[in-house]
Amino acid sequence: xxxxxxxxxxxxxxxxxxxxxxxxxxxxxxxxxxxxxxxxxxxxxxxxxxxxxxxxxxxxxxxxxxxxxxxxxxxxxxxxxxxxxxxxxxxxxxxxxxxxxxxxxxxxxxxxxxxxxxxxxxxxxxxxxxxxxxxxxxxxxxxxxxxxxxxxxxxxxxxxxxxxxxxxxxxxxxxxxxxxxxxxxxxxxxxxxxxxxxxxxxxxxxxxxxxxxxxxxxxxxxxxxxxxxxxxxxxxxxxxxxxxxxxxxxxxxxxxxxxxxxxxxxxxxxxxxxxxxxxxxxxxxxxxxxxxxxxxxxxxxxxxxxxxxxxxxxxxxxxxxxxxxxxxxxxxxxxxxxxxxxxxxxxxxxxxxxxxxxxxxxxxxxxxxxxxxxxxxxxxxxxxxxxxxxxxxxxxxxxxxxxx
Numbered sequence: 001x002x003x004x005x006x007x008x009x010x011x012x013x014x015x016x017x018x019x020x021x022x023x024x025x026x027x028x029x030x031x032x033x034x035x036x037x038x039x040x041x042x043x044x045x046x047x048x049x050x051x052x053x054x055x056x057x058x059x060x061x062x063x064x065x066x067x068x069x070x071x072x073x074x075x076x077x078x079x080x081x082x083x084x085x086x087x088x089x090x091x092x093x094x095x096x097x098x099x100x101x102x103x104x105x106x107x108x109x110x111x112x113x114x115x116x117x118x119x120x121x122x123x124x125x126x127x128x129x130x131x132x133x134x135x136x137x138x139x140x141x142x143x144x145x146x147x148x149x150x151x152x153x154x155x156x157x158x159x160x161x162x163x164x165x166x167x168x169x170x171x172x173x174x175x176x177x178x179x180x181x182x183x184x185x186x187x188x189x190x191x192x193x194x195x196x197x198x199x200x201x202x203x204x205x206x207x208x209x210x211x212x213x214x215x216x217x218x219x220x221x222x223x224x225x226x227x228x229x230x231x232x233x234x235x236x237x238x239x240x241x242x243x244x245x246x247x248x249x250x251x252x253x254x255x256x257x258x259x260x261x262x263x264x265x266x267x268x269x270x271x272x273x274x275x276x277x278x279x280x281x282x283x284x285x286x287x288x289x290x291x292x293x294x295x296x297x298x299x300x301x302x303x304x305x306x307x308x309x310x311x312x313x314x315x316x317x318x319x320x321x322x323x324x325x326x327x328x329x330x331x332x333x334x335x336x337x338x339x340x341x342x343x344x345x346x347x348x349x350x351x352x353x354x355x356x357x358x359x360x361x362x363x364x365x366x367x368x369x370x371x372x373x374x375x376x377x378x379x380x381x382x383x384x385x386x387x388x389x390x391x392x393x394x395x396x397x398x399x400x401x402x403x404x
Contacts, residue, residue: 031153065116066354073124074343093118101176132339139279143272223394229353231324233360240361266318274326288392294320
């Protein structure tokens with residue numbers, strides 16, 4: 001009897017380890033295909049003979065794909081099972097990455113849209129999977145998921161030019177190389193299909209009570225959604241325009257690029273630490289306050305601070321962004337009672353969130369062109385940080401979307 005119990009326990013541990021490994025490798029696919037594009041934009045533009053506006057759309061198209069598809073993903077997960085939908089999305093992701101690098105400008109945009117839809121599926125379903133399979137370890141698992149996604153994204157930004165120019169792969173090879181990672185993800189995720197029937201049954205039983213909750217009518221869900229959206233907008237505005245802002249202030253172009261990398265590296269530890277801490281707290285209001293203060297200090301430092309300590313403002317912005325991102329990912333699990341609600345809230349928040357992320361850089365660019373200055377655009381970020389605080393305080397209260 002004891003041997004049988006031991007074998008069952010060992011099998012459960014092995015299954016959990018496989019799921020964790022699958023989550024890590026899938027999360028690694030969620031940023032790299034996107035962040036690898038920015039450094040290659042000029043090479044893509046010159047090779048395909050497209051305008052700067054069209055080159056900018058290469059980054060915007062996936063964000064719009066996230067916004068369009070995210071609300072429908074939870075229904076797909078419930079109907080066909082989370083495991084098989086994630087597997088299909090990984091296959092589609094591989095197709096999109098491959099198509100993006102094969103032909104000319106047309107396939108570039110078609111492939112980019114396809115991979116955007118695939119990433120949207122995983123963006124929505126992974127928080128739900130964590131809520132379902134690791135209900136007592138939401139914080140640590142969200143931290144692992146977050147840091148895997150952001151670390152691989154930062155690496156992708158850094159190695160794109162060396163791969164394209166130094167290794168002679170051109171932009172096609174530098175972007176297409178990420179298909180290897182998505183193929184690896186497919187093989188690592190295949191074992192999860194064996195447990196699909198059992199897990200789907202458990203999941204369906206777990207949300208019977210709350211199946212009629214409409215998150216779109218929940219004030220709490222909207223607070224979580226707007227917190228997610230505003231932090232996404234701030235992040236993508238900085239990703240798009242921070243080097244230009246620093247150049248305008250007299251920094252060398254090569255230094256500005258490094259500062260952007262440093263900002264992304266500064267947020268990495270906190271995308272893991274913050275979810276772990278948040279998972280042990282009944283209310284996360286203090287973490288919202290810290291995130292807001294850091295973002296305000298960093299942004300005001302860019303406006304009024306001494307250029308001699310610009311690195312300090314960049315690091316503070318990165319840490320503040322890490323706090324905000326970690327919290328936004330945690331709210332999907334903390335503010336819901338089951339995997340079904342987590343998927344619905346994740347779909348809603350990421351739809352609105354990435355729509356704001358897509359609009360934000362364009363709005364900031366328009367304001368810069370209209371004023372020929374970065375002061376007003378930076379004050380927009382100050383205002384966004386204040387709104388982040390307002391919605392974050394509401395989202396951080398210990399309650400659920402079904403009862404709020």
